[in-house]
Amino acid sequence: MLILFGFSRRPRVLATRPGTCPFCGVSGPQRLIEEAGKFSLFFIPIFTTSRRYYSECLHCGRHNEISRQQKDALLRA
Template sequence: MLIILGFTQKVQALFTRPGTCPHCGVHGPQQVIEQAWKLTVFFIPLFTTRRRYYAECLHCGQQTQMSRQEALAAS
């Protein structure tokens, strides 16, 4: 019997907020993004194994990692 296990990654933009980028110093829009990895069996997602939140500067493209509480509080 062959069972196909794997992981899939889903990236979702949650919202855009104003802020100052710590990398380029520009005050402008930053997009808050959630990245989730899911365990799959036969290409069917079963459950989420890991989540990551980060803010991406729309000026320079650099990403700043943030906690789930920071991401949800900013919405």
């Protein structure tokens, strides 16, 4: 019997906000991204294994990992 299972990570853009990149120092749009790890069985996502949040600079493309509390504060502001 063959059982197909696996893990995947899917990024999802939550918002695009103005900000200053900590890496390149450019003030401009920053994407707020949620990346969720999912366990799949027969290509059907069963449950989420992990979540991480980060902001992405649209100028240099680098990521800055943030906490869930920081993500919530940025979405409220």
